[in-house]
Amino acid sequence: MLRENATDLLAFVAVAREGSFTRAAARLGMSQSALSHAMRALEERMGVKLLNRTTRSVAATEAGERLLRSIAPRFEEIENELVAAVESRDRPVGTIRITATDYAIDTVIWPRLSKMLPAYPDIKVELVVDYGLADIVADRFDIGVRWGDQVAKDMIAVRIGPDARLAIVGSPEYLEKHPAPKHPKDLVNHNCIRLRLPTLGGIYAWELTKGSRKIQVRVDGQFTFNGAYQMLNAAIDGVGLAFIPEDLAQPHVAAGRLRWALPDWYPTFPGLHIFYPSRREYSKALSIVVEALRSSPGLM
Numbered sequence: 001m002l003r004e005n006a007t008d009l010l011a012f013v014a015v016a017r018e019g020s021f022t023r024a025a026a027r028l029g030m031s032q033s034a035l036s037h038a039m040r041a042l043e044e045r046m047g048v049k050l051l052n053r054t055t056r057s058v059a060a061t062e063a064g065e066r067l068l069r070s071i072a073p074r075f076e077e078i079e080n081e082l083v084a085a086v087e088s089r090d091r092p093v094g095t096i097r098i099t100a101t102d103y104a105i106d107t108v109i110w111p112r113l114s115k116m117l118p119a120y121p122d123i124k125v126e127l128v129v130d131y132g133l134a135d136i137v138a139d140r141f142d143i144g145v146r147w148g149d150q151v152a153k154d155m156i157a158v159r160i161g162p163d164a165r166l167a168i169v170g171s172p173e174y175l176e177k178h179p180a181p182k183h184p185k186d187l188v189n190h191n192c193i194r195l196r197l198p199t200l201g202g203i204y205a206w207e208l209t210k211g212s213r214k215i216q217v218r219v220d221g222q223f224t225f226n227g228a229y230q231m232l233n234a235a236i237d238g239v240g241l242a243f244i245p246e247d248l249a250q251p252h253v254a255a256g257r258l259r260w261a262l263p264d265w266y267p268t269f270p271g272l273h274i275f276y277p278s279r280r281e282y283s284k285a286l287s288i289v290v291e292a293l294r295s296s297p298g299l300m
Contacts, residue, residue, distance in 0.1 A: 048063045099144050
């Protein structure tokens with residue numbers, strides 16, 4: 001009975017946290033039907049309803065929330081102790097979950113981790129692309145990667161990249177048909193490629209600066225994306241003007257596929273930082289990944 005309850009309680013924690021049988025089943029490596037059956041069996045044995053189910057989502061009941069608050073920390077303690085026991089062999093092991101934008105993953109995270117990981121075959125890394133400023137504690141990520149001004153004050157933050165500029169670019173074909181803007185206000189006459197921010201559900205307003213002058217422009221256009229590389233490709237294809245990291249556009253400008261627009265108005269943002277909670281025990285695997293990400297000769 002104890003073993004059966006422990007297995008089903010672990011599954012309950014996954015369902016309650018994910019808010020979805022589908023996502024929880026994928027994380028647990030079991031079928032959705034088997035997971036649903038296990039939850040009903042657990043509720044029958046306990047004699048209390050733990051989950052409210054709808055056709056689109058699942059959420060813990062009041063009794064389920066109490067149970068989750070009680071057992072989840074205990075399971076995490078057991079998991080940490082198991083990891084510590086394994087690591088006592090002096091061989092780092094574990095899965096490190098990282099949330100970051102695709103730009104951060106491609107330009108910084110992957111180039112550094114790909115060099116480190118072959119030396120540590122028991123360390124696994126899960127990279128999740130996200131522009132929504134995920135709560136890394138609630139969503140159970142070990143590390144987040146964001147611009148420096150996006151990191152919460154209660155987190156440990158380590159710079160992993162220099163300050164960065166955002167630039168406005170368009171293809172030669174587009175700019176031949178549409179006169180290049182001379183002032184930010186001229187952007188209202190252009191087909192701008194927009195970025196949707198998942199956290200707020202809104203469209204990102206272009207933040208432009210020139211000396212001490214700062215201006216936000218709410219641009220419009222036919223296409224909206226939620227990733228930098230899609231905006232880059234759309235600009236190359238001549239759809240309109242894109243507002244993307246300067247270093248991402250630079251090779252395409254050099255190759256003649258893109259041109260700069262309003263270069264005097266490019267804003268500078270604090271560089272990429274890794275961040276993680278300040279109050280927790282850190283595994284050897286996490287420490288190794290953090291060191292790999294912060295290893296940059298230009299930042300030491």
